[in-house]
Structure formats: C-alpha cells, structure tokens
Amino acid sequence: MSTRTEPTKLNDEPGHTIPRLLRHYPKSFLKLILVGFLLAALPLIFALIYSAVSIDRLANQSRETVYQAEQIAHGSRVLVNEVSAMERSVRLSLILGDASLLKGYFQAHTKFESTAENLATLSLSADQKLLLNSLSASERTIFQQVESARQSPKELNKWVGDFIPLLDAARNFLAQGFVPIEREVNAMQEMAGRARQIVIWQLLALIPFAVLLALGFSVLIARPIRQIDEAIRHMGQGELSQTVTVEGPQDLRRLGGRLDWMRRRLLELEEQKIRFLRHISHELKTPLTSIREGADLLVEGVIGELNPEQKHVAKILLGNSVQLQVHIEDLLNYSALQTEKSILVGHKVELRPILDKVLQDQHLAIRNKGLRVDLACADLTIECDEQKIRIIVDNILSNAVKFSPLNGHINIRASQVNEHIQLDMLDAGPGVAPSDRDKIFDAFYQGHRTPQGHIKGTGLGLSIAREYALEHGGILELVEHAGTGAHFRLTLPANHTSSAA
Structure with missing residues (x-):
C-alpha cells in the first residue's frame, strides 16, 4: 500500500458554471434529487399551464362568438318573419275590411320591438347598428300610421306599400348578420396565431432553460458521487495521503x-x-x-x-x-x-559486470538445482544507480531460479534498442497463471504456482524491482510468449539523470 502520491484536491472548484443559488445543497441527497427534478420541470409546467389557459380562453371566446352569431342570425330571421306577418295582417284587414284582423299585426309588432331591443344589446357592427335603428324607426312610423287607421281599414291602403322597403331593409339586416361572424372568426384566428407564437417562443426559451437546469443539477448530483468514487478508488490503490472532501x-x-x-x-x-x-x-x-x-x-x-x-x-x-x-x-x-x-545515485556503469556479480551471488542456488544459464550481453553502458539495478536483476534472477525445474535452463539477453537498454530473462518453469498477471507486481502477493520444496518468499521482490525500474524512468513487465516459463523484460533509458525518488 503506497502513500507516496502528492495530495490532490478531490472536490471540484466551486461552480464557475453553476449559479450560486444552486450551490446551497438541501440536507439530504433525496431532497436534492426532488428539488432538481422539480426545478427542471417547472418551466415546462409553466408552459403547459399557459397553453391550457390560452386554449381555454380561446374556447370561451369561440363559444361566445358562436352564441352571439346565432343570436344575431336568429333575431334577424325573426325580424324578417315579423315584418312579413305584419304585412299579411294589414293586407287581409284591407281586403276583407275587418279591423279585427289587425290583431295579428299588433302581436307581430310587439315581437318585432322586443327582438330589435335584444339585437341592440349584442355586439353589432356600426353598419348593423345604423341599419337596425333605421329599421326600427321605419317600423314605428308604419305602426303609428296603422294605429291611426285602425277604425277605418280602407285607409290602410295608403300604407301597405311602405312594408316593401321595410321588408327589404329587414332582409338586408339578415344578410348583414354574417359579417360579425366573419369578424369574430378572423379575431379568433388572430388570437390563435398569437397564442401559437407565444407558446413557440416559450418553448424555445424554456426548453434550453430546463435543459440547463437539468445539467446544473446533474453536476450537483454527480459531483459528490464522483468525489466519493474517487476517494474509494484512491484508497483502493493505497493512495492515503489525499484528504477526502465531499461537497453536497x-x-x-x-x-x-x-x-x-x-x-x-x-x-x-x-x-x-x-x-x-x-x-x-x-x-x-x-x-x-x-x-x-x-x-x-x-x-x-x-x-x-x-x-x-x-x-x-x-x-x-x-x-x-x-x-x-x-x-x-x-x-x-x-x-x-x-x-x-530511496535516493538514486546515478553514474555510468558497465552492465555486464552487474550481471556477472548477480550470477555469482546466485551461484550456490543455481548449482544446487543444476541449472544452466545462458548469458548474452554486449558491451553496454548505462547511467543508473548501480546498487538498485543489481537489486532489480537479482530479484528477477531469484524468481527465475526459484521457479525453474531441476536441471532447467535460464536465458538472459541484454541489448540496446534505440535509446534504451533492454534486458530479457526467460526461465523454463511453470510460468505465471493468467489470474496472477495483473497482480504479480503487487507487494506481498504470492502467485498460485508455488514451487515445491522451496522456502516461501515475502512477495516483495518483483514489487521492489518494478519500483526501482520506475525510479529510473524505465519499466519492468511480464511479456507473453509461446512456450513454457516466464518472460520478464526490463527496459531502462541508457542515459538517466540522477534524481531523488
């Protein structure tokens, strides 16, 4: 478990992209989620409410318009019918010379007046109002004349002809009754168009706003979860120097x-x-x-x-x-x-003497198992900490000797590849189990394939070797290859400036 990682701050900088008001967290995570969904949905709810109100207002106006139009049309037809009824009564009374037949006229006159009064209360156009007033005035003039000639029906002959222009005026008013209908329909269309434009603009404005709110609260919700995840990951990797700070x-x-x-x-x-x-x-x-x-x-x-x-x-x-x-x-x-x-003490050294010294130190263990070691190393110079490179090679070789079978074979090759020195070591042992490949360099880890009759190690050799390789700017890795045994490769820069670990 390592504590060498430099402390870093887990929490994000206070939201430059989040409004200040959004940084005041509720007391519980559940409340934060509920508030986030509520605020993100509010603009859309407002748009829906406004649309519902606009549609309801348009529906009410439509009903009112239809009612007004129906009242005007009905009243106009009643006027025409009553004028016709008044004319028939006067003509029958004149032809038969019977004044009692004017009773139908006076009934039609009463209905005409009440209908005209009702029409006057409706939303008529200016032309319709003038026409209605003219129609009512003409009808009252005829009524006065008929009233004066009520006892002598023959005098009605003078006024019968006045019903013709009155009937034409009533029919003209009936025709004019469709004008307010068209006007109201046009007004409703304009209102519907304005409502549609307002809804469109609201959606264009509120949907991005809702998206921004949703993104903002997603950040607020994800931030503490991400901080907890990072804290657990760092602790799992053994990086214990970082203070765990969770905002939320x-x-x-x-x-x-x-x-x-x-x-x-x-x-x-x-x-x-x-x-x-x-x-x-x-x-x-x-x-x-x-x-x-x-x-x-x-x-x-x-x-x-x-x-x-x-x-x-x-x-x-x-x-x-x-x-x-x-x-x-x-x-x-x-x-x-x-x-x-651990400090690097770097200087230029020959690689071959280091390998010979390690082989000499391991001579007794190699001879006891009857192993054959083939060493191929050109004249290579490397800038390094000689003691730590010797430890790296010694740990790799100890691992190869430990896992090699009796009378086995170990192959060591060293060469220069571009600006790097590459050391390959292959043994004839059982190799590394697939389940151990990702853990073989972990401290204190013991692989599943342990040789019989050998003292169990500490599980630190390969871990220390890799750490020293990393300090030199290199890498120690397990290389996949065909055949039995394990193949370890050490790659180091030929020139490495001395530095503290």
Whole structure:
C-alpha cells in the first residue's frame, strides 16, 4: 500500500458554471434529487399551464362568438318573419275590411320591438347598428300610421306599400348578420396565431432553460458521487495521503467524513506496519549476519576441516541464511520505498559486470538445482544507480531460479534498442497463471504456482524491482510468449539523470 502520491484536491472548484443559488445543497441527497427534478420541470409546467389557459380562453371566446352569431342570425330571421306577418295582417284587414284582423299585426309588432331591443344589446357592427335603428324607426312610423287607421281599414291602403322597403331593409339586416361572424372568426384566428407564437417562443426559451437546469443539477448530483468514487478508488490503490472532501447534501458530507476517518485509520495502520517491518528487519539483520559469517567460515574450513556430512549441513545453513538475508533486505528496501527515503545515485556503469556479480551471488542456488544459464550481453553502458539495478536483476534472477525445474535452463539477453537498454530473462518453469498477471507486481502477493520444496518468499521482490525500474524512468513487465516459463523484460533509458525518488 503506497502513500507516496502528492495530495490532490478531490472536490471540484466551486461552480464557475453553476449559479450560486444552486450551490446551497438541501440536507439530504433525496431532497436534492426532488428539488432538481422539480426545478427542471417547472418551466415546462409553466408552459403547459399557459397553453391550457390560452386554449381555454380561446374556447370561451369561440363559444361566445358562436352564441352571439346565432343570436344575431336568429333575431334577424325573426325580424324578417315579423315584418312579413305584419304585412299579411294589414293586407287581409284591407281586403276583407275587418279591423279585427289587425290583431295579428299588433302581436307581430310587439315581437318585432322586443327582438330589435335584444339585437341592440349584442355586439353589432356600426353598419348593423345604423341599419337596425333605421329599421326600427321605419317600423314605428308604419305602426303609428296603422294605429291611426285602425277604425277605418280602407285607409290602410295608403300604407301597405311602405312594408316593401321595410321588408327589404329587414332582409338586408339578415344578410348583414354574417359579417360579425366573419369578424369574430378572423379575431379568433388572430388570437390563435398569437397564442401559437407565444407558446413557440416559450418553448424555445424554456426548453434550453430546463435543459440547463437539468445539467446544473446533474453536476450537483454527480459531483459528490464522483468525489466519493474517487476517494474509494484512491484508497483502493493505497493512495492515503489525499484528504477526502465531499461537497453536497448533509448525509453525503457525513459519508465523506466517514471515508476520511477510514483513510486516516488505514494510514495509521500502514505507518504501524512500516515501522514494524523496519524494526523487525533491523533486529534480525545483525544476528543473521553473524550466522551467515559463521556458516561461511565453517564451509571454507577456516576453523577446521569438516567431514562431508558436516560440510553438507554447513552449506544448507549458509544457503538458507543467504535466502533469509535476501528476504530481510527486501523488507528494508520496501520500507525505504514506502517512507520515500530511496535516493538514486546515478553514474555510468558497465552492465555486464552487474550481471556477472548477480550470477555469482546466485551461484550456490543455481548449482544446487543444476541449472544452466545462458548469458548474452554486449558491451553496454548505462547511467543508473548501480546498487538498485543489481537489486532489480537479482530479484528477477531469484524468481527465475526459484521457479525453474531441476536441471532447467535460464536465458538472459541484454541489448540496446534505440535509446534504451533492454534486458530479457526467460526461465523454463511453470510460468505465471493468467489470474496472477495483473497482480504479480503487487507487494506481498504470492502467485498460485508455488514451487515445491522451496522456502516461501515475502512477495516483495518483483514489487521492489518494478519500483526501482520506475525510479529510473524505465519499466519492468511480464511479456507473453509461446512456450513454457516466464518472460520478464526490463527496459531502462541508457542515459538517466540522477534524481531523488
């Protein structure tokens, strides 16, 4: 687990693209979602309400127009009918000389007057009003004349002819009754056109506004979720130096505080683990050095010759102490990487002597398994930290030796490719399981394919080797190839400026 990543701010800068009012979060995430949907829907709801009101107003005006037109048309027909009825009554009274027949005239006259009064209250055009007034005046003149001649029906002969222009005027008024209908229809069409234009402009204005509101609230809703996701991802990658800050509703901010508390606890545990590894490694290194030196003296016969059985036991003791010292050095190197105390000391060195030195250190393990090592290395010069490059090669070779079968074969090739030095190491072991490929360089990870009869390692060798390769600006990778065994490739720049890790 690494804590070396530079702190970065998880929360976004306060919304340059979000209005200030939108940055006042509700107390809960659910309320934020409801407010967002409500505000995004309000413009469209307003447009729908306005459209409904406009349609209702247009419908009311249509009903009123139809009613007015029907009243005018009905009244106009009544006027024509009553004028005709009055003329018939006068003519019958004149022909038969019976004054009692004028009763129908007076009834028609009464209905004519009431109808004319009702028409006068309707929304008539100016021409219709003039025509109605003229028609009413002519009818009243005839009525006065008929009233004066009521006792002598023969005098009605003088006024019978006046009904003809009156009837023509009534028919003319009936024809004029369609004019307000056309006028109202045109007015409704204009009103409908204006309402349609207003609705269109409202939609053109409100739909983008609703979209902007939806986008704004999407950002507000997605921001705390994204911050929580980033915090979990960083903690999952072991990057514990970043403070978890979540902006949003109160419940999500509380969740962010819990995540930050978890981060601090993990960081404390990581620091405790590193201190433990550092202390235990230092405590074991001193006595182990004494054990190794003593076993070496026994094997070399400095304190006296040993019989074959004693010498075999001494070699086992020496070999295992060497392996144990390698593990302790791995723990110390890993501890230095985690506490950022690893420093590159770069200078130009020959690559071949480094490879020969590593092979010499691994000679005992190679000979015990009867392995054959083929080394192909041209005269290559590289600017690097010699000790760390030796550790990289030693860890890769240790891995190859550990997994190689008895009497197996290890192939080492070094060459220069453009501005980079490329080192390939292939063994004849079981290779890396597909499920282990993405985790093989993780610290403390142990693959599924563990060789029998071998002391279990710490799982730090390849992790440290990759970290050192990255410090040099290079890469250590597992290369897919046909056949058995594992193929590791170390690629380093030929010239690398010395720098702190």
